[in-house]
Amino acid sequence: MIREYWWKILCFILLMYTCTMGFLVEIPSLDGRMQQTVRNLFFHVPMWFCMQTLFIVSVIYAIRYLRNPNPRYDYYSLEFARTGVVFGLLGLVTGAIWANYQWGAPWSGDPKQNGAAIAILIYLAYFVLRGSLTDIDKRSRIGAVYNIFAFAMLFPTIWILPRLTESLHPGGQGSEGNPGLNPNDTTAAMEMVFLPAIIGWILLGVWIASLRTRLRIITEKKLAHE
């Protein structure tokens, strides 16, 4: 399935749609609070969906590696984590640019901002851990163990903790909706762009990660033959 091209075309079409309709779609005036910046919904929020998807794929391949130590699984696990971190950073940056105008500062110590920063730190530690191990077999195995452990520690806490505290994001204590969406502020027309945007960005993330993995596998093969 990963080699087929229909989903890559779908990804391209969806993202073209997102990038045009994202700027054209009618948005509610929302008593002047958000104005046009609400369009960031189509770019900032899908980054997190994409990051979570990529990390989930990464941990699945880590589990598969531990069950059957095939180096291929390890490459998948590593590259999906790496692409996930890139999307996490993009999510932070798109959020910070928006927050600079809406909240008055790029970083206001919101629980979700902090949670996202922690997520990225945890996965950066994964790369440092891998870098500090020289034996290839050991590196893959211990990397996989840490990947699973970190994932299990991180995801309950970024799903549960921010909902317990007050937050500027939707979905905190005392505000409605989940962390992704505030149902009061979105219209049906916006959702018609938002859902394709999520799918499009996730497909792009998977595409990048799978390309990187394939490149990696080819390089390793070449090295093995030399």
Next chain:
Amino acid sequence: MANGSAKHIITLIKKDLLLEIRQQYTFYGVLLYVASTIFVVYLSMGQPEEDVWNALFWVIQLFVCVNAVAKSFLQDSKGRMLYYYSVAGARDFILSKLAFNAMLMMLMSLLSLFVFTVLLGNPLIHVLDFIGISFLGGIGLSLIFTFLAAIAAKAQQQAALMAIMGFPIIIPQLLLLGRIAKASFSPVLQAGLWQMVLLLVGLDLLIILLAVILFPFLWKD
């Protein structure tokens, strides 16, 4: 089988205890670490307000835990590890380490709480509650760092790796502990307290489960 593994675990804990008693310098080293860190804080801050007191307590617990737990996979040589592996198995081994470190951290929490109240004053209203919370926190910290120490023991630059891997992972738990602990500073009970305590206990159980499942993979050398 269950009976046998319980016996193995108890024997391994006894072994760790015996090692600790024989090589007392490590224990006293951590103790001195606790005392001198808190003394440095006292000299630079005097007696802080309760919010600062609470935050400092948990940060110092974190550093004490890193120091107390980091060595737990280093003191045994490779040959001896192989011996434990063949005699007791990986699961019993990690369970015994988790239990031993949890007990060690409970003791350390109690001691640092004592030094804290002596030097930094005692803003606590519910002292017993706070002791309970610090036990809970000590157990949680020790569980996470025991498992990370097991990972770090396989790599170079263990001390640096412990900090790099451990600090981001521990932040949510520390935040949760800080919030729970606030209950023992105020006479009124906070809403949602038990929910947070349950979350923390659930997290601890998750760590134990993961450690039992994942540790055998760390051992396959």
